[in-house]
Every structure is written in structure tokens, then in C-alpha cells.
Amino acid sequence: MSEHTHDHDHHEAEGPHVSLKEYVIGFVLAVILTVIPFWLVMGNVFESSTTTALLILPFMVVQIVVHMVFFLHMNFHSEGGWNMLALIFTLVLVFITLAGSLWVMISLNNNMMPGMMG
Amino acid sequence: MSEATMTADVKTQDGQLEFLVKGDHHPQNGTLLGFWLYLMSDCLIFAALFATYGVLARSYAGGPTGMEVFDLSLVAINTSFLLLSSITYGFAMLQMQANRLKGTLFWLAITALLGAAFLGLELYEFYHLIHIGATPQTSGFLTAFFALVGTHGLHVLFGIVWLVTLLFQLKKHGLIPANKRRVFCLSMFWHFLDVVWVGVFTYVYLMGVLP
Known part of the structure; x- marks a missing residue:
């Protein structure tokens, strides 16, 4: 043991x-x-x-x-690069979430009739 | 998070890796990589909260604006608490690397105190906001604000609980490999919270007070 x-x-x-x-x-x-x-x-x-x-x-x-x-x-060697790979994947998702949400919602606001805007 | 540490507990207390097939080549730092993956999933939670805040940041619904309710000097003090706690955690890591238990305990305790100071000030800010009628129910802006900053604060709270637990574990068992691994995992968690806070103070507070 x-x-x-x-x-x-x-x-x-x-x-x-x-x-x-x-x-x-x-x-x-x-x-x-x-x-x-x-x-x-x-x-x-x-x-x-x-x-x-x-x-x-x-x-x-x-x-x-x-x-x-x-x-x-963080570097490219730790955990055989898996750390960095996970980070890059996450960053892509974070970017899509942030940029996508803002883009959609801002376009939505812009295309609404002025009277309907909250 | 807790599950990962629990399985690790069982593993080391028995001293036997019963669930590992002999000769099976498992990655050396399995726990650290797994914990990193957890942090990445946590990152996605914060991304969703940041996106929500970004969408609702200017939806005041007649309520107060960021310029009216944010006190930047308070945020600056809070930021310095968290930044200082990052380097004191670094000192704890250095002490641990040199196998000095007392130094590790000392710097971890300082880190916990700084974390508690951060949390105290944040709770004071929340109390103040609610006191002046800027509650989460007031507007979309405040809902998103409390959700984002509150979630970060909860993480800090759990970080402190973990830190205190770790202090007792270190005191009882010393710098055994299992404890070292825990200190490493918590260091990632703690520094990760500081990274999120960088986003919070820039995106929420600094950009929030701009006219």
C-alpha cells in the first residue's frame, strides 16, 4: 500500500x-x-x-x-496542450455567445418601430 | 467541482488506485486538467451572464442609471483587494513549492482575509443599492447587474469556504500530495475569479458610468 x-x-x-x-x-x-x-x-x-x-x-x-x-x-505545453485547446475552444464559444447576442439584440432594437421600443 | 475533489479524496486516502487498470497510461495531471475543464464550463456561465448584461445594460426602465448608482472608488478598492489576493495566493504557492507548511498556511490565510474583505465590500454595495431602491426588480439593467456581479460574488464565497477547508486539511495532514493538488486546483479557481473580475470592472463598472 x-x-x-x-x-x-x-x-x-x-x-x-x-x-x-x-x-x-x-x-x-x-x-x-x-x-x-x-x-x-x-x-x-x-x-x-x-x-x-x-x-x-x-x-x-x-x-x-x-x-x-x-x-x-497557461502555455502550449502543460497537460500536453489540452489546457490550451480547451481554452481556445471556450474562447470561441464565449465570442459566439457575446458577439451573437449583442448583434442579434441590437439589430432587433434598431429594426423595431420606435413606438414599440421599451 | 466538489465531486472531483471527493473522488480524489477516496483515491488518496485508500492509497490505492483501485479503479485504475494497471498498465493503463493515464495522464499525469488528470485532476488539474479536469479542473481546468470545469473552469472553462464556468467561463461559459459567465459568458451568458455577460451577454445578458450587454443586452440589458441600457434598459433602465425609468430607474437609476449606472452613472447614478456606481461608486467607482469603492470598485477600485475592491479591485485592489482581489488583485492583492491573487499575489498572496502566489506567495502561498511559492511557500508550498519550498515545502514550508507555516508559510503556506500564513499566505493562504491572508488570501482568505482579502477575499472576505472583497466580499464584505461587495455586500455593502448591494445593501446600499437596495437601500436606495435600486433593487434587482427595478429594471433590466439592475437585474442583469445583480445576476452577473452576484454570481461572481458567490464564486468568491465558495472560494473562501474552500480556502478555509483547505487550511484545516493542511493543518491536519501537512503538505501531502493530495493537499498540494488541492492547493493547485484552488489557485486556478482563485486566479480565474480574478480574470472574471477584470471583465466585470471594465465592462460593468467603468463602461457603466460612461454617459
Whole structure:
């Protein structure tokens, strides 16, 4: 029984190898990528809402990538690539869900007669 | 989620892999991959909630708008709590890697406290909103808001429950492989919640207060 456990132990030197450098770089990047959009909105840097919105969305995307790489240790090697494959599949579904819903509903709103709009 | 950990429990407590065929080549990190797949399915739940919010974000039905009800300084404090908890969890992982039980427990406890602070502030925000009459029933915007942010908050709550459970497990059994695996799984869960929060604070709060 103990042999089994031991064998199992050995097998399960699992999980990614993490380093302090990785976490610190990730944290510093995340702080920068958080502070800038908050500053853009709270400081009323731009007059136009559209400009601000279009500027802060890329910050969100980049910060999500930073979290994925430095905190969740995503790469193409872990779990023989299955991690990344699952992630890409999910991202495609997320994109279809978000873009599809917004596209359909906004077109619906635009094509309704003004009196019917809620 | 809980089922995955439970089967793992049985597996390690017996010390025998009874349900595995000998010679069967099973992936080394089966649990971690499985947990990742769970997180991906969770991601789809949040995608649906984000889509709902995106559709209803401007349906105020005469009720308050995002600009009127959101307090960005509160959100900024909350964001920093969650971001700090991410790096303190990282410190716990480093301590665990160095096989230091006390350090692991310490940083996990700090993470739990930061998570609790985040949750406390979020509950205060919800209480405040309901107090001023911005309840989920008021408008489509608020329904979608409470559904999305509430679901995220519930995840954080369960994360904290899991963290506290893990603290007791670590205290009792030490840094055994099963516990290490649990710490790894919770780390993915915790960082995943932070990723979702990045979407929430940008899409809901920051874009919500724009005129």
C-alpha cells in the first residue's frame, strides 16, 4: 500500500513550477493595466464616451492575457496542450455567445418601430 | 467541482488506485486538467451572464442609471483587494513549492482575509443599492447587474469556504500530495475569479458610468 502511495507521490510532482519573478511581473503588469483604465474613466480624460470605451477594452483584453500567462501559467505545453485547446475552444464559444447576442439584440432594437421600443 | 475533489479524496486516502487498470497510461495531471475543464464550463456561465448584461445594460426602465448608482472608488478598492489576493495566493504557492507548511498556511490565510474583505465590500454595495431602491426588480439593467456581479460574488464565497477547508486539511495532514493538488486546483479557481473580475470592472463598472 505504501509502495503504491509512494509511486503515486512520485507521479504527482504535478502542477506547474512557479517562480517569484513570474508572480511579481504579473502583479506589476496587472496593477498598471488596472490603474490606467480607472484613471481614464475617473479622471474624465476624454470627452467622448466612445473613445474611452474603445480605449479601456484593449486594456481588459491585455490584462486577461497577463493573468492567464503569469497567474494561471497557461502555455502550449502543460497537460500536453489540452489546457490550451480547451481554452481556445471556450474562447470561441464565449465570442459566439457575446458577439451573437449583442448583434442579434441590437439589430432587433434598431429594426423595431420606435413606438414599440421599451 | 466538489465531486472531483471527493473522488480524489477516496483515491488518496485508500492509497490505492483501485479503479485504475494497471498498465493503463493515464495522464499525469488528470485532476488539474479536469479542473481546468470545469473552469472553462464556468467561463461559459459567465459568458451568458455577460451577454445578458450587454443586452440589458441600457434598459433602465425609468430607474437609476449606472452613472447614478456606481461608486467607482469603492470598485477600485475592491479591485485592489482581489488583485492583492491573487499575489498572496502566489506567495502561498511559492511557500508550498519550498515545502514550508507555516508559510503556506500564513499566505493562504491572508488570501482568505482579502477575499472576505472583497466580499464584505461587495455586500455593502448591494445593501446600499437596495437601500436606495435600486433593487434587482427595478429594471433590466439592475437585474442583469445583480445576476452577473452576484454570481461572481458567490464564486468568491465558495472560494473562501474552500480556502478555509483547505487550511484545516493542511493543518491536519501537512503538505501531502493530495493537499498540494488541492492547493493547485484552488489557485486556478482563485486566479480565474480574478480574470472574471477584470471583465466585470471594465465592462460593468467603468463602461457603466460612461454617459
